[in-house]
Structure formats: structure tokens, C-alpha cells
Amino acid sequence: MAFVSSGYNPDKPMENRITDIGPRHFEEFYPPVIKANKGKWLYHEILEPGVLVHVSETGDEVYTVRVGGARLMSITHIREMCDIADKHCGGYLRFTTRNNVEFMVDSKDKVEALKQDLSSRKFPGGSYKFPIGGTGAGVTNIVHTQGWVHCHTPATDASGPVKATMDALFKDFQDMRLPAQLRISLACCLNMCGAVHCSDIAILGFHRKPPMIDHEYVSKNCEIPLAVAACPTSAIKPSKHVLADGTEVKSVSVNNDRCMYCGNCYTMCPSMPLADTDGDGIVIMVGGKVSNRIHAPKFSKVVVSYIKNEPPRWKTTTDTISKIVEAYANDARKYERIGDWAERIGWERFFEKCELDFTHHLIDDFRDHAYYTWRQTTQFKF
Amino acid sequence: MAKHETPMLDQLESGPWPSFVSDMKQEAEARAKNVNNVEYQIPVDVVDDLLGVLELSYKHGRTHWKHGGIVGVFGYGGGVIGRYCDQPQEFPGVAHFHTVRVAQPAGKYYTTEYLRQIMDVWDLRGSGLTNMHGSTGDIVLLGTRTEQLEEIFFDLTHKYNTDLGGSGSNLRTPADCIGTSRCEYSCYDTNALCHFLTNEFQDELHRPAFPYKFKFKFDGCPNCCVASLARSDMAFIGTWKDDIRIDQEAVQAYIGGEIPPNGGAHAGRDWGKFDIQKEVIDLCPTGCMWMDGNELKINNKECTRCMHCINTMPRALRIGEDTGCSILVGAKAPILDGQQMGSLLVPFVEVNPDNDYEALINYIDKIWDWWMMEGKNRERLGETIRRLSFQKLLEACDMEADVRHVLHPRENPYIFWKEEEVPGGWERDIKEFRKFHQR
Numbered sequence: 001m002a003f004v005s006s007g008y009n010p011d012k013p014m015e016n017r018i019t020d021i022g023p024r025h026f027e028e029f030y031p032p033v034i035k036a037n038k039g040k041w042l043y044h045e046i047l048e049p050g051v052l053v054h055v056s057e058t059g060d061e062v063y064t065v066r067v068g069g070a071r072l073m074s075i076t077h078i079r080e081m082c083d084i085a086d087k088h089c090g091g092y093l094r095f096t097t098r099n100n101v102e103f104m105v106d107s108k109d110k111v112e113a114l115k116q117d118l119s120s121r122k123f124p125g126g127s128y129k130f131p132i133g134g135t136g137a138g139v140t141n142i143v144h145t146q147g148w149v150h151c152h153t154p155a156t157d158a159s160g161p162v163k164a165t166m167d168a169l170f171k172d173f174q175d176m177r178l179p180a181q182l183r184i185s186l187a188c189c190l191n192m193c194g195a196v197h198c199s200d201i202a203i204l205g206f207h208r209k210p211p212m213i214d215h216e217y218v219s220k221n222c223e224i225p226l227a228v229a230a231c232p233t234s235a236i237k238p239s240k241h242v243l244a245d246g247t248e249v250k251s252v253s254v255n256n257d258r259c260m261y262c263g264n265c266y267t268m269c270p271s272m273p274l275a276d277t278d279g280d281g282i283v284i285m286v287g288g289k290v291s292n293r294i295h296a297p298k299f300s301k302v303v304v305s306y307i308k309n310e311p312p313r314w315k316t317t318t319d320t321i322s323k324i325v326e327a328y329a330n331d332a333r334k335y336e337r338i339g340d341w342a343e344r345i346g347w348e349r350f351f352e353k354c355e356l357d358f359t360h361h362l363i364d365d366f367r368d369h370a371y372y373t374w375r376q377t378t379q380f381k382f
Numbered sequence: 383m384a385k386h387e388t389p390m391l392d393q394l395e396s397g398p399w400p401s402f403v404s405d406m407k408q409e410a411e412a413r414a415k416n417v418n419n420v421e422y423q424i425p426v427d428v429v430d431d432l433l434g435v436l437e438l439s440y441k442h443g444r445t446h447w448k449h450g451g452i453v454g455v456f457g458y459g460g461g462v463i464g465r466y467c468d469q470p471q472e473f474p475g476v477a478h479f480h481t482v483r484v485a486q487p488a489g490k491y492y493t494t495e496y497l498r499q500i501m502d503v504w505d506l507r508g509s510g511l512t513n514m515h516g517s518t519g520d521i522v523l524l525g526t527r528t529e530q531l532e533e534i535f536f537d538l539t540h541k542y543n544t545d546l547g548g549s550g551s552n553l554r555t556p557a558d559c560i561g562t563s564r565c566e567y568s569c570y571d572t573n574a575l576c577h578f579l580t581n582e583f584q585d586e587l588h589r590p591a592f593p594y595k596f597k598f599k600f601d602g603c604p605n606c607c608v609a610s611l612a613r614s615d616m617a618f619i620g621t622w623k624d625d626i627r628i629d630q631e632a633v634q635a636y637i638g639g640e641i642p643p644n645g646g647a648h649a650g651r652d653w654g655k656f657d658i659q660k661e662v663i664d665l666c667p668t669g670c671m672w673m674d675g676n677e678l679k680i681n682n683k684e685c686t687r688c689m690h691c692i693n694t695m696p697r698a699l700r701i702g703e704d705t706g707c708s709i710l711v712g713a714k715a716p717i718l719d720g721q722q723m724g725s726l727l728v729p730f731v732e733v734n735p736d737n738d739y740e741a742l743i744n745y746i747d748k749i750w751d752w753w754m755m756e757g758k759n760r761e762r763l764g765e766t767i768r769r770l771s772f773q774k775l776l777e778a779c780d781m782e783a784d785v786r787h788v789l790h791p792r793e794n795p796y797i798f799w800k801e802e803e804v805p806g807g808w809e810r811d812i813k814e815f816r817k818f819h820q821r
Contacts (some may be wrong), residue, residue, distance in 0.1 A: 004506065020584035023485035026563075026573045027419030029492050034563050041566040043697040046646040054564055059502055059740035062564065071404040072524070074429075075501040082494035082501075084453045093497075095490040095514050097559065097608050117778050123404035125395025136647030142652045145517060149432070150465060150481065150524060152447045157401045157439065161395035162396060176650035188429055192715030194517050197748040198612035198723065232718040262717060272448040274406035277443035288571035290612045292604035297723055312442040334653050335644075335665060335690070342529070345647045371718050 031092035033062045033106040049174050053109065063111045067118055067130040068141045068166070068173060071099040072149060072159050078137055080121070080129070088114040093190040098132050098141045098183075119148050136176040139169045139325070144186040145194040147205070153263045154188035156204035161314045165203065168318040169325060178330040179341070181324065183289070191263055200338045201321060202285035202300045209279035210259035211272035215241040219250040222269035222275035230268040233258045260366075280309045284319050286324060287339030298339045301347075303354070305361035322354075327353045348381045384410070385427055386434030390441065406433055420505055424527050426511045431475030433523065435467055453480055453528050455535040461546030461591040462531055479509070479757075482534055483520040483547035485580065488558050488573035490515065496542070500619050502800075503537050508523060518597065521555030522549035524801070545584070551760075552590040558600035559608040566696065567689065569600025569620025569705035570625040576600045579746075592750075593757035593766075594597045603701065604689050610710075615763040616746065617710040617724045622702035625682040626691070632698035633658070634677045644694050662691050694696060706732045711775070712764025722764040724753040727775065729786045745779060752778035762775075 027035065044054040052064045083104060085093040088110060094102045103114055134140035142165060145151065147158030165184065172178060187194035188205040196202035201227035218224065223278045228236045235258035241251040248376040252272070254265075261279075263271045275374050284307065288300030302323075324338075331353055332341035342350040351358050364370035384407070394403045406805065410429035413422065425431070435446050450464035463481040470477035482502070487717065500521065504510060509525030516522040521717035538544045547555035556579055559565070561572030579598060580587070588594075599610030602620040635641045636656055642649060643656045658678070661757070663671045670684035678698070680691075692699045709731065712723030731741050749763065757766045767775050776783060801807045 001422050001426075004423060005535075006533040006536035007540060010532065013532070015479045017457075017539070019457060019541060019545070020588060021545045022581040022584055023487050023577065024496065024542075024544055024576055026488040026491060029487050029489075029496065029562065031491070034491070037446050038564075039562040039571070041562070041564060042700075043566055044645050045642070045696075046649070047757060049650070052645075054566070064564075068400060069514070070400045070405060071515075072402040073512050073514050074405045074408050075505055075512065076412045078497060078501055078512065079407050080493070082497055084493050091494045093492055093494065094560075095492075097519075097557070099514065101514075123395065123401055123408070124548060125397065125401050125403060126397075126402045127398055127401040128398055131398060133402065136644070137455070137650065143517065146513075148445045148447075148585065150447060150448050152465070152480065157436075163394050163397070163399055163401060163403075170398045173399075176647055178650075187715070190673050190715075191717050195609070195613040195715045197721040198609065198717055227396035228718065247536060263708075264718060275444040287611075290609040291605040292606065292688050293610075293683055293693060294667055294688055297606070299721055299723070301708070309443050311443065311530075312393045329622075334661065335694075367720060 002333070004156040014175055022245055023063050026269070029094075031062075031090060031104055032107070033104070036060060048347075049117070049138060049176055050135055052135060053108075059310045060106070061103050061108070062106055063108060064102050065111065065114055065118060065132055066096070066134050067127075067132050068101050068134055069099055069130070070159060070163065071144060077129070083115060084114075084130075088117065088247070090197070096141075098143050099143050101130070106189065123355065126166070129172070131173065133174040137178045137180050138174070139166075139172040139178045139182045141173075142184045142186055142203075142333065143194055143196075145188045145192075147188040151188060153175055153266060153275075155275070156188050156206045156309050157184055157311065158188045158335050160204055160312055160316060161282070164315075164318050170321050171327060172325065177333050178325075178329050180337045182328075182338065184321075191264075191267075196285070197299055198288035198290045198297060199300050200286065200289060201324065202288065203317065203321070204283040204285060205280065206283045206306070207263060207274050207276070207280050208306065209268055209276045210235075210254050210261065210272060211255045211274040213241075213250040213251060213254065214271040215249055216243055217271040218252055218269065221271045223254060224250060224269075227252055227265050227269040227272065230264045232262060232264060233260055235259045236265055267339045278308075281309050282314070284317070284320055284324075287336050287337075287342050290340055291337075294335065295337075295340055300339075301342075301360055303351070303356055305359060323357075324354050327355075347382050383722045384433070387435060388433050388437040388474055389460060391398075391437050403433070404638075412729075413510060418505075419544075422505075423533070424509065424525075425506045425782060428475040428479075429511065430511065431473040435469060435473045435476055435714060438472075439470065447479070452677045453531060453532050455546070456472050456587045456674050458637050459545060460549040460552050460588060463549055465525075474603060476525065479525040480524040480528065480531065482508070482526065483516065483533070483549055483555065484538065485545045485555055486515055486519055486521050486557075488576040488580075489560055489563055490519075491563070495700065499542050500544070502540075503534060503542070507534050507537070511620060517742070518547070518554050520555045539819065540800070544734045546588070548587045550590045551592045552596070553586040553592070554595050555587065555599045556598040556600065557608055559602050561600070561602045563600060567692065569622055569701055570602060570707055571735070572602045572620070573599040573620075573740060574735055575618065575742075576734060577740075578735070582738075582743070591683055592754060593759070594760045594762050596750075596763065598752075604687055604695065610713075612723055614712050614713055614724065617712060617713060618707045618742070620705060620733075621687055621730065622732060624702035624704040626680055626685065626702060627700040628678055628680065629698050629700075630677055630745075633695065634676060636695050636698055641695075641697055645696050650710070662694050667760060669784070704820035706730050707742075709742075711749065712767050714762045714764045721764050722768075725764075725767070725772070726787060727779065728751070729784065749775075
């Protein structure tokens with residue numbers, strides 16, 4: 001392959017350099033019906049799962065067909081979306097915060113053809129390219145992180161468990177039978193690039209072993225004071241280590257009993273890896289939300305302390321999630337999110353109805369937060 | 383014929399949800415065939431090798447990516463995430479596999495023309511794989527080699543008028559909900575504010591000068607679809623001060639079953655006839671609604687704008703007209719000191735594009751000045767506030783305490799009085815004291 005220059009001159013990096021121009025202006029990308037009716041929308045309605053209409057005070061309507069997508073997308077796939085948008089939507093489309101794609105048309109008679117086109121397209125393996133759904137009181141797309149596809153600290157994969165979970169819950173992506181919307185998120189380690197801590201159901205990758213120490217390389221690869229300072233529980237201290245050949249090297253030691261396996265030291269020092277086939281796995285958290293509707297936003301709570309990684313289909317994880325979703329669907333009242341439901345029936349009932357075991361791992365023992373989660377009342381259920 | 387056997391990944395091709403494995407295979411095949419005669423600037427088999435190394439991770443239960451390493455474009459301290467494979471001999475196509483974060487347009491609307499242009503750059507200079515979009519909101523171009531970074535940046539800025547996003551200890555690419563562009567609940571134009579502040583703070587976005595990352599997110603209403611309250615150091619959440627607008631005829635239409643409640647969101651199950659008392663009035667968290675004959679009444683003074691009644695009857699109830707936003711500060715994921723949601727700092731502030739959002743920028747400047755002075759290395763704003771107190775934040779922002787800042791008053795009396803608040807101050811005369819109090 002021959003090198004194709006963009007015009008950049010490595011000998012004069014500042015020549016013609018353009019910086020700090022930010023993103024393109026959003027108005028360039030509004031479909032005409034959006035541009036004409038911005039700020040004038042009166043109301044919306046979900047006509048069927050995945051299909052919305054928004055009605056403007058001008059009388060204009062915009063019909064939106066929402067489809068799910070794997071967040072990891074190829075340019076071939078995106079070009080196919082562009083073809084569909086060119087054919088049906090005047091060359092416009094948009095993405096949602098939750099990795100869905102929205103195709104918009106300005107009249108009802110364009111909806112059916114668009115829907116048929118989208119649902120007819122499948123990958124050779126049989127999966128839908130553009131499944132319609134993700135609206136209302138159902139399950140919408142999972143927001144997630146990189147996992148084994150691109151990250152250096154994950155305790156699980158992201159794309160795989162997400163695909164497996166959405167396969168298991170696919171009916172609820174295309175239905176609206178649940179008491180309220182159900183938002184699932186996945187973060188592949190507790191750094192939580194995906195900030196899953198306020199999700200109805202959070203799938204969280206978690207390490208369970210303290211870091212290994214590559215003594216020979218610690219002082220070559222790392223700033224030891226930074227690695228020491230990185231530890232939130234002060235478990236790391238500088239130390240000297242004698243290598244097999246008798247050389248004494250500067251290194252660190254870890255007080256394993258204090259380690260919370262956060263991997264923050266590894267982020268600072270590549271000579272302290274902690275990934276481990278048997279140590280790593282998944283934590284399930286439930287009951288969080290970000291909406292202020294009825295009740296204040298809530299953090300998710302840990303309800304399963306560990307499930308081993310089971311690639312490629314993570315069966316125990318998806319079975320556990322399906323069980324929680326079914327118990328919620330059967331028992332919660334209309335408008336109740338999972339967390340609202342669990343609080344109304346009591347967590348003792350939640351574990352019963354979801355057939356989950358409560359173990360000592362689920363009692364908080366991390367700093368000030370902990371005390372406020374214990375039960376300071378004689379009110380409980382037998 | 384695939385370059386690597388991937389028996390485990392192949393099992394993720396079945397099932398209804400879009401298969402990322404099928405999509406990666408389709409890209410691998412497209413590169414191998416190269417019908418458009420693209421002069422690929424990184425290995426043609428990059429996607430094959432990514433499938434191979436991912437299969438190995440599925441086998442080992444561990445990642446095969448090394449630490450980043452410092453790569454980027456000249457003059458910027460962010461926007462590129464360095465990544466190297468720890469098995470480069472077996473998977474040379476992904477030996478370098480750096481990510482480029484590209485600034486997304488507000489609202490994530492695109493023309494196909496523009497999307498195709500970005501895809502063409504990535505076809506020529508990258509792996510052909512993306513994330514649309516990353517967790518923070520950027521267009522994520524996944525996987526290229528170091529020598530392509532300046533070329534990509536040059537193409538993006540010169541040909542497509544597009545810049546990189548943020549990474550590292552700087553302002554991360556701001557993100558917004560759909561806002562007034564297509565939502566009747568939105569109390570301000572989130573797209574406009576997101577775009578303006580992104581441009582206003584390009585220096586902070588590209589050149590790390592902060593103790594740690596800093597995120598802005600813009601939600602048009604308290605439904606918080608972009609999760610600003612959980613995920614941003616400064617969350618700008620739309621709200622209003624005046625009355626909810628009521629269309630009494632539409633209220634009757636909901637009661638009569640002519641309009642489905644909640645915009646039809648519950649249509650997948652028979653929940654019985656809509657009951658305004660049970661489903662709206664009794665669920666109102668402040669109990670400020672009632673029926674007066676056929677009229678729905680709201681005591682707006684007591685309303686906390688939770689959105690439930692509006693969400694349930696969007697054709698009958700609308701947000702007020704005196705709109706602005708609340709600012710909540712300090713949200714973050716659990717690393718290091720535990721998870722935090724945003725805490726209310728500014729109950730209401732106008733969102734005024736006509737004076738370039740002066741009131742909002744005033745708060746941003748004050749918060750950054752304080753945090754850059756007081757924050758420790760790798761300490762998020764929320765952690766600085768917890769370490770130094772909410773009171774210190776108020777002082778930094780020249781604000782008075784307001785009962786709206788707390789859920790309830792403190793439960794301990796350990797008040798740190800300031801010397802000037804107590805008459806006479808701390809300096810006292812022990813001899814004078816002893817005249818009246820023997821040892």
C-alpha cells in the first residue's frame with residue numbers, strides 16, 4: 001500500500017494547521033421538518049413499539065422509527081444506514097444516547113415502507129441489522145463500554161454479554177408490557193466508563209484478585225509514588241525486592257487484605273496487572289434510575305456479588321437478568337421502576353421473588369456509605 | 383476463508399439482536415475484496431486480526447490489550463487513546479490499535495453526506511470499525527496506527543470542518559439530549575447550549591489543565607434522558623418556575639379513554655381503564671393535584687416538577703413558559719471514593735443565548751477556578767466538594783446557602799463556625815477569665 005498524504009507536512013506541523021474548531025453545527029444536520037418545528041412541538045405518541053409521532057403546533061408531524069444497534073459498528077453497516085436514510089428520509093438520520101438509530105419521515109404514508117425495509121435486512125448469521133423497538137415501557141438498548149475489544153482493564157467483555165442479554169430480552173425490546181421503562185447498562189470494570197451506577201439493571205465487570213507485581217519492571221515502567229498514591233485504600237507501599245539473580249530492585253508491595261481490586265494502580269503502573277480468568281466476572285446491580293419522575297433518582301444496588309465469565313453467551317448472567325425482569329413484570333405496579341418496586345415490597349421480598357441468595361458480600365462495608373444502608377428499625381418482613 | 387478460526391465468537395452470530403461479530407466479519411470481507419480500490423493505509427486484515435485477538439480473549443477470559451502509551455496529535459493533550467496488542471506477533475494487524483475520538487454534532491443528527499465522508503476517512507486510514515457513539519458522546523473511530531493520526535486530524539479539520547473530542551484530565555466532549563429540536567418537554571435548547579459551550583471551551587477540551595476529567599451534560603427536563611445527573615460534573619437540567627399549562631378538554635379525553643396515557647408507552651399490556659385519581663393524582667409526590675368536578679387543579683406552588691403528570695398526559699399538560707435550568711454538580715462513577723450523583727447547586731438560572739449564556743458561564747468559571755486551585759491529582763469535582771465541604775463550594779461561587787441545597791438540615795451539631803461569626807473572635811484573655819473562675 002502506498003502512503004496517501006492528507007496534505008499534512010511532518011516537517012512543518014504548524015503549516016496550515018487548523019485547531020479548536022469543535023464539532024459541526026447541528027443545524028446543518030436537522031431534517032427540514034425538525035428545523036421548521038423546533039421548539040414548537042406539542043405532544044408525542046408511541047404508535048407501536050419503536051414508532052413515534054411528534055405533532056407540532058404548526059400541524060406538521062414527524063414520524064420516527066427507532067432501531068437498535070450494536071454500538072460496535074462497521075463503516076459498511078453505517079453506509080447501509082445511509083442508503084436507507086437516502087431512500088426514505090431525505091438523507092438524514094440521528095443516533096440516540098443509548099446507541100439506537102432513528103429514521104425520521106415527515107408523513108405517515110412513508111412509515112410502512114421504511115419499517116419494512118428496515119426489518120427485512122438481516123446478517124447472514126440470522127440476526128436483524130435494524131430491529132425496530134426500544135420505546136416506552138420496555139427494554140431499550142444497553143449502553144456499554146469497550147470490554148475485550150479495546151480496553152486494557154476490563155474484567156469482562158462488553159459487546160458479547162450485551163449481545164447475549166439483548167437476545168434473551170429481545171421480546172421486551174419489541175414490546176411494551178413492563179410496568180415502566182427498563183434501562184440496562186454494562187461497564188466492563190468498576191472504573192465504570194459507562195457510569196452504570198444509576199441503572200435499572202447494571203452488568204458490571206469485576207476483578208476479585210489483587211494485582212500481580214512484575215518486580216523486575218516496576219521501577220522501569222512506573223512512577224512508584226504515583227502507583228502508591230493511586231490506591232484508594234492505601235494498600236500499596238514502596239518496597240525493595242530481590243530478583244532471582246540476586247539484584248535488588250525498587251518495587252512496591254500490596255497489602256492484599258486491603259485491596260478492593262479497583263485496578264487504579266494498574267492504570268498508573270502497567271507492571272501491576274490484575275486480570276485473572278478465575279478472579280474476574282460479573283456483578284449484577286439493580287434498582288437505579290436517573291429520572292426525577294415520582295421518586296428522586298436512585299443508585300443501583302448490588303444483588304448478585306459474582307457470576308463467572310461464561311463466554312461466548314454468559315448464560316448464568318442472562319438467566320439471572322431474565323429472572324429479575326420476569327419477577328418485576330409480574331409483580332410491580334404500573335409506572336413503578338424496578339427500584340421503586342423493590343423499595344415498596346422490601347428488599348427481603350425482592351430476593352424471595354427473584355429467587356436470589358443474599359450473602360455477606362451484599363452488606364456494604366465501604367466507608368461512610370455503609371452505615372446508612374443498614375437497617376435502623378424494627379420494621380422488617382419475616 | 384477467515385484468517386483465524388473463531389468458534390466461540392461464531393456463536394454470537396445467531397439470535398435476533400444485531401450481531402457485532404457478523405458485522406465485523408462483513409467488514410473484514412469488504413476490506414479483503416476492496417471493490418472500491420481503496421489504498422488502505424493500515425493493514426487490510428486489521429479486522430481479521432481483531433476477531434482473532436477477541437477470540438483469544440474469549441478463550442482466556444482476559445483482555446489482550448496493553449496500556450495506552452502517549453500518542454496524539456501535535457498541540458493537543460487528548461482526543462486519541464493509545465492502544466497496543468500484547469500478542470502483536472500473532473495479530474500484527476492490530477499491533478497498534480489507537481482510538482480517535484471525534485466531536486459529535488449536538489443532538490447526534492447527521493446528514494448521510496457527512497456520515498459517508500467520515501466513513502471514507504476511516505476506510506482509508508483506520509480499521510473501518512467505529513462506536514456510534516462512545517459513552518461520553520463522541521464519534522469513536524476504533525483502531526488505527528500512530529503514523530495515521532496527524533493525517534486523520536488533517537483530513538477531519540481541513541476537509542470536513544470537524545475537530546477531535548476530549549480525553550485525559552480535561553473537559554470531555556459535552557453531550558446533550560434531543561432538546562427542543564424534537565421534544566415537547568424540553569425547557570431550553572440543549573443542542574444550542576451544548577454546541578456553544580463546546581466551542582467556548584475548546585482550549586479546556588484539547589489541552590489538559592485540570593486535576594482530572596470534567597464532564598458537562600445537558601438535559602432538557604427532569605426526565606434526564608442523557609443521565610446528566612448521574613454522569614456529569616456539571617449537569618444542566620431544564621426546569622420552569624411558573625404553572626403547568628392545562629388543557630382541560632384533553633384531560634377529559636384521557637379520562638374518557640380517547641387518548642392512551644403516557645403517550646402510548648404502556649400499550650403492550652391491558653392495564654385496565656385509565657384512572658386519573660390512581661395513576662396521576664395519587665402518585666403525585668407532593669399531593670398538589672386534585673379534581674374539582676371535571677376540572678383538574680394543580681397547586682403549582684407546591685409542585686416539584688417531577689414530570690410524572692406531564693409524562694402521563696402529554697396532550698393535556700405542558701411544562702411552564704418561564705423556563706431555565708437547574709445546575710447540579712459533582713456526579714461521578716464509583717472510582718475512587720464511591721459513586722455520586724449531582725448535588726443541587728443552582729436551583730434556577732436563565733439559559734439565555736442572547737447574552738452568550740453569561741449567567742451559566744459565570745458559574746462554570748468560578749467552579750473551575752476553585753477546583754483547579756483546590757482539587758488534588760485525579761480528584762473529581764464531587765470528591766473535592768466532599769473533602770472540603772459544600773459550604774466551601776458556595777463561597778467559591780459567591781452564593782448564599784439555600785434550604786433547597788439540602789434534603790434535610792444536618793443531623794449533627796458539629797458546626798464549624800467562622801471566627802468573624804462569633805462576637806469577639808477566638809482571642810480571649812485567660813487572666814480576665816480566671817478572675818471569676820478559679821483553677
